[in-house]
Amino acid sequence: VSLISPFSNFLVVPLVGVLLPFGLIFILLGFINLYLASLLVLPLSLLTNLAIKAILYFSYIPASSISLPCPNIPMVIFLYFAIIVFAERIKALFIPTLIILNILLWYNVCKPRGLEATFLDVSHGDSIFIRSPKGCNILIDGGPPGLGRSCLLPFLRYKGIDRVDAIFATHSDAYHIGGLIDCLTELNVGRIFYNGCNASSKTYKDFKAVIKEKGIPLQRLKMGDAIKGIDLDIEVLNPPNNTFSSHNNNSLVLRIKNKNLSFLLTGDIEEGAISFLSSTYSKKLRTTILKAPCQGRKKIPKQFLSLVDPKVILRNTSLTGAITIKSSKNGFKVIYHCLP
Numbered sequence: 591v592s593l594i595s596p597f598s599n600f601l602v603v604p605l606v607g608v609l610l611p612f613g614l615i616f617i618l619l620g621f622i623n624l625y626l627a628s629l630l631v632l633p634l635s636l637l638t639n640l641a642i643k644a645i646l647y648f649s650y651i652p653a654s655s656i657s658l659p660c661p662n663i664p665m666v667i668f669l670y671f672a673i674i675v676f677a678e679r680i681k682a683l684f685i686p687t688l689i690i691l692n693i694l695l696w697y698n699v700c701k702p703r704g705l706e707a708t709f710l711d712v713s714h715g716d717s718i719f720i721r722s723p724k725g726c727n728i729l730i731d732g733g734p735p736g737l738g739r740s741c742l743l744p745f746l747r748y749k750g751i752d753r754v755d756a757i758f759a760t761h762s763d764a765y766h767i768g769g770l771i772d773c774l775t776e777l778n779v780g781r782i783f784y785n786g787c788n789a790s791s792k793t794y795k796d797f798k799a800v801i802k803e804k805g806i807p808l809q810r811l812k813m814g815d816a817i818k819g820i821d822l823d824i825e826v827l828n829p830p831n832n833t834f835s836s837h838n839n840n841s842l843v844l845r846i847k848n849k850n851l852s853f854l855l856t857g858d859i860e861e862g863a864i865s866f867l868s869s870t871y872s873k874k875l876r877t878t879i880l881k882a883p884c885q886g887r888k889k890i891p892k893q894f895l896s897l898v899d900p901k902v903i904l905r906n907t908s909l910t911g912a913i914t915i916k917s918s919k920n921g922f923k924v925i926y927h928c929l930p
Contacts, residue, residue: 738772
């Protein structure tokens with residue numbers, strides 16, 4: 591919810607009020623005389639850029655907006671109950687309605703929940719949010735700098751989340767840890783896992799500085815480690831003890847499993863690490879959902895694909911919009927949050 595829109599509209603609305611009629615004139619002139627239409631290109635372009643820059647300027651002002659959580663089922667039930675209580679004409683339905691609402695409320699509280707994973711659209715890089723059946727919140731990477739405040743935090747607050755139990759930074763690339771910095775600052779974080787490979791970039795130094803300032807436990811992971819304290823089987827397949835010379839090949843590779851649904855998250859690994867995984871784990875790589883390495887820029891080797899044998903391969907979500915995968919009785923379902 592924008593807190594500054596009443597003020598920003600004083601500037602933006604008049605600009606839009608000029609753009610709309612002149613834009614319509616531009617379109618009509620295009621059918622009559624292209625030369626006359628071309629005379630409006632420059633002023634329309636300038637006004638459009640001015641409006642966009644004004645909107646962006648106001649949106650980046652600190653505390654210019656607040657994120658409200660999506661109302662949960664108990665809250666919706668409570669609101670309906672309140673409406674019924676104050677509706678004088680249907681007092682006779684009060685007791686039956688109260689019984690039905692209680693049944694729905696307790697069903698919502700007690701019903702079993704499955705594994706849910708959302709692959710967020712952070713343009714370049716990765717960011718994956720996972721909620722376990724028992725409600726543990728896990729964040730894997732955070733996209734590039736700035737995406738924490740503009741994408742991750744609004745998403746988490748929409749879901750009513752103010753605590754993340756575990757954060758995994760697959761490697762020190764700015765396009766993977768940049769967005770995590772805002773999350774570390776704003777949220778209550780239980781612990782952080784990383785591959786143990788340091789970097790000299792400003793983004794990485796800021797990342798480590800926030801962790802130190804907040805006193806968040808930081809643990810290095812390597813091949814063979816398993817994560818405890820979370821109601822999911824999380825196994826670390828990469829990097830090995832003797833790390834690769836390539837920065838990307840040292841990405842954390844995680845295999846996350848719950849009952850009949852599993853994920854293989856490969857960070858930004860390249861040919862060297864892919865060959866290592868293929869020769870080391872063989873059939874152990876078999877997984878339901880594969881997050882393609884290197885944001886799907888390169889072709890995945892056939893041998894690796896045959897070993898993983900995934901039912902779904904996820905590549906760069908900037909092409910599709912965010913994708914959520916939920917476990918279900920019959921396996922899983924895929925939900926596309928389509929781009930406009």
